[in-house]
Amino acid sequence: MTAVLNERKEHILRAVVVNYIKTAEPVGSRSVARFYPGGLSSATIRNEMADLEEMGYLIQPHTSAGRIPSQLGYRYYVDNLMDLNELSEDVAEKISSTLSAGKMREIEQIIMNSTKVLSSATNQTSLIMGPQFKKSAFRQLRILPLDDKKGLVVLITDTGYIKNKVIDFQHHLSQSELQQVVSYLNQKLYGLTIDQVTTSLINELKRDLFRRLEILEQAFILLEESLKEEKQIRVFLGGTTNILNQPEFKDVDKIRRMLNLFEQEPLLFKILEDNSSEDDIVVRIGSENEFEDIQECTLITGTYRIHDKTLGTVGVLGPTRMDYSRVISVMRRLVDQLNQALSSS
């Protein structure tokens, strides 16, 4: 990857990153000297730090200040220097217990709880994208007559989504006519993902059915609305107030921009979706993020799956000065548990 630093420089870079993550203050040569095992003097460290700055790994906020890691510095740290610390017992415990308590829970419930654990365990804002409805496979469609004018359409997918909608019948429908329509639809749609149920397919089905029964215009509404819904996948947020604890967000204006972002679900969705990869865990530091609004932040994402099918993405968003090691281990753990919790249902 990037040019390899000699061991001493690596030590120093690590010292700066670790210290800065902890204190949020520029770190000077003296503190690094204390940190450095093979007792070097601060003067030597200063020279090395000047080098590291020239190479782009460190930044000096002003002449008489210590150094802070640059984006490149963080990147080098994450790629080469960071060692994943073990999760403390209680955090691991907390994650497991939150996710496995009652088995009989809705998928949304599971996810909402996940945002809570994730944000509290990382002290950052967490965001989790719910399972992508449009990638779920159609399993069953049912119509429950409520009275002779109304019915309840129920749509069930393989990922456990259950959508329903009350519809008005235009004309009276006999039980057997309803049966016919429903079983026809089930037969045609079975196994398709919601993605694949295009408007044209629906229209085709409609034509087909109208030939036999001149009714049921509305029975299709649920399907059509489900399609629209692809743009409305929910993103769940947790710990949004955590950013207020970060000194980099002591400026009210920055806070506003950030919270504003949090209110725009579609944007969050895009951000998460763009980062959803087959990879285990992705770390996007600063301007590595495509979205301007978070280019002062680091976004760490992971994907969760059910039966090896990618369902959604979980993310942690915070300032670039973030405890990478901790966040990554927490997220790894969470995704594991999430996978288990979901596949057992």
Place this chain on the structure above:
Amino acid sequence: MTAVLNERKEHILRAVVVNYIKTAEPVGSRSVARFYPGGLSSATIRNEMADLEEMGYLIQPHTSAGRIPSQLGYRYYVDNLMDLNELSEDVAEKISSTLSAGKMREIEQIIMNSTKVLSSATNQTSLIMGPQFKKSAFRQLRILPLDDKKGLVVLITDTGYIKNKVIDFQHHLSQSELQQVVSYLNQKLYGLTIDQVTTSLINELKRDLFRRLEILEQAFILLEESLKEEKQIRVFLGGTTNILNQPEFKDVDKIRRMLNLFEQEPLLFKILEDNSSEDDIVVRIGSENEFEDIQECTLITGTYRIHDKTLGTVGVLGPTRMDYSRVISVMRRLVDQLNQALSSS
């Protein structure tokens, strides 16, 4: 109500309130003099203002500053001085169009949209409590067999709630057995509110049924979970970032406390529920609020109904320096539209 002020004092109090609401700056005698129609000198105004302060309607932040309304001052203004300004055409339009666009919408969707209009039209944070599930009346219970091991329980209330849950059958159930159970349950439960379906009633039903069929343990889970849910009514928030625009929230610490509150749904629920009254619109200024966390704020609430049954509460929360007139007219309008939108579905 409170002691009545003479006309001149009322004029002056109104001037102070209106000005302060607009500018967020303490208003001095000179600005009131400009505002006052019957050209009085600032000295006279000063005397009157000193009186008003002594009477508790005004406050002087420090000796050489103008006056700001006290809580009592706001109260007097709201009760006696405020004239409800007409809603501007475009705001009225916006509310109507948001709520009546597609008729075929879920109740949750309607409410989420409402929070958006409400917050953007008032520049404050809006909160809306979803229909109280527990006060809805049971209408129908259905069980849809999915395969021979699983079924979908569907619970429908008169307020349009549809709850569903996949259950595992412990043993195989014949179609007719299922029918029996279901119709028995429907008969027993019809018309009861969810509130009234107590655990003891459920247990009674269980005993009753077990005598006939030794199965269906899980069919009750939906019911039982529905009961638990009474504590989980969702509160929808809109425009939380609006508080950041208020000068009274320029302190990061206050912001944190406020946002923290916003993250605690159960608390929000309590706050709204306590304020839900049969009355049209309720204004709670400062310490009139029971909850400490919002005693620097004003909460204005209204209730929406369907067929004359109170369903939920909508609220606007902001600093006591709030444009009462505007918020109240917007809310009145919104509640009206909401009532219409809900009763037409």
Place this chain on the structure above:
DNA sequence: CTTTAGCACTCATTGAATAAGAGTGCTAAA
């Protein structure tokens, strides 16, 4: 008795000047 002009006074805010302190870069010696 009420209103108003006049004036001294108060207090928050602003900006400049100063002091303190942290940390650097450079030089020269080890």
Place this chain on the structure above:
DNA sequence: TTTAGCACTCTTATTCAATGAGTGCTAAAG
């Protein structure tokens, strides 16, 4: 190559005076 030493830089905190908005009070005018 490393290190001690020192002058230098730049931020932060503090003090101080100046500014100005607005008041309260008094005494005169209506």
